[in-house]
Amino acid sequence: MQATTVLVEGESDRLAVEMLALRRGHDLTAERVSVVPMGGATSIVRYLQIYGPAGANHRLLGLCDEGESRGVARALGRAGLGSGPLDDLGFQVCRADLEDELIRCLGVDAVLNVIDAQGELASFRLLQRQPSQRGKPAAAQLRRFFGGRSGNKIRYAPLLVAALPPGQAPEPLTRLVEAFARES
Template sequence: MDEMRRFCRALGAWAAGGAGAGAAAEAARQPADGGVRMIVLVEGSSDQVALEALAARHGRDLGAQGVAVVPLGGATNIGRFLDVCGPPGLGLPLAGLCDIGEERHFRRHLERVGLGSALTRAGLEALGFHLCVADLEDELIRALGAEDVQQVIDAQGETRPFHTFQGQPAQRGRPVEHQLRRFMGTRSGRKALYARALVEQLELERVPRPLERLLAHV
């Protein structure tokens, strides 16, 4: 495991609290003193994969550049991670990505730790925190188009499972874009698989704005 992955794991253990939090905090502080220049807080591992894949398409290795992309394991954990990464903890520069439905969690805790007051969406973006309309999968599907997304699914050898999913009673009659988004969340690891595959398929001028702006910020 490389230094950046160790750092991210230590952050997670520190944010979780408990008996090992002190040792985890010490482990996180060591690379934060030199090798890490910014922390990007994202809701889940698929968001991390998408950002790192887009960076790679631009010839960037975020870890080598001192940017730690840290999945929160859910937006409601943002407060704990801001406590350890932000002014109360490491005090490192921060950025992030979240779904618009979770905006309130991010705004409230950013304000709580002193990173703004009465934050608007423009204010969040100025801090480096960008919002997806529904979620990143929705953004990528709309950017690429349903037909091209289905071609990506076919390239992954999952056309039959997708057609089976479409035939479920709860999915019949729903827009194909909705079916695609729901399909990507039906098995562990599938969101991350398609986050990478869709980003790699996108023309760079069609990258969703939240993802493009976040990469530009870091």
């Protein structure tokens, strides 16, 4: 069985992918799947050298934000992994970012319940009152809440995935985790 490496932009993405895989019954160790945070999509060239055809020759899958997708596609082509739509190459794209996908999938009220369960609803309400946040949609304010404080994305990614109703997840995450079972 060939090893599979899943390249993700950051630690919050890793935690979310691993949490959804666990919820879907995957044993990543037994399936020889490793989820590797790259510290940003711009580091993909280095990781393709390590895990791609010129390196360990692992089966590669990945997750990136839409804003990074062109650079990821170029890097995959240069590494000899083909060209074409990223999902055909095993890389899934989040519209804005993973948090945006999770907020849309769960809905604002469910995300607020997760924040409340962590005792941070007052902190979120304070952010909403800031002049730069007034009048913005709640989903945009939530993205700012997750991205604005160091460690919030890492803290909340697995909590948001855990809050998903059974069988429900953002499409990019679903397609990525379903790909673990193919050709592994």
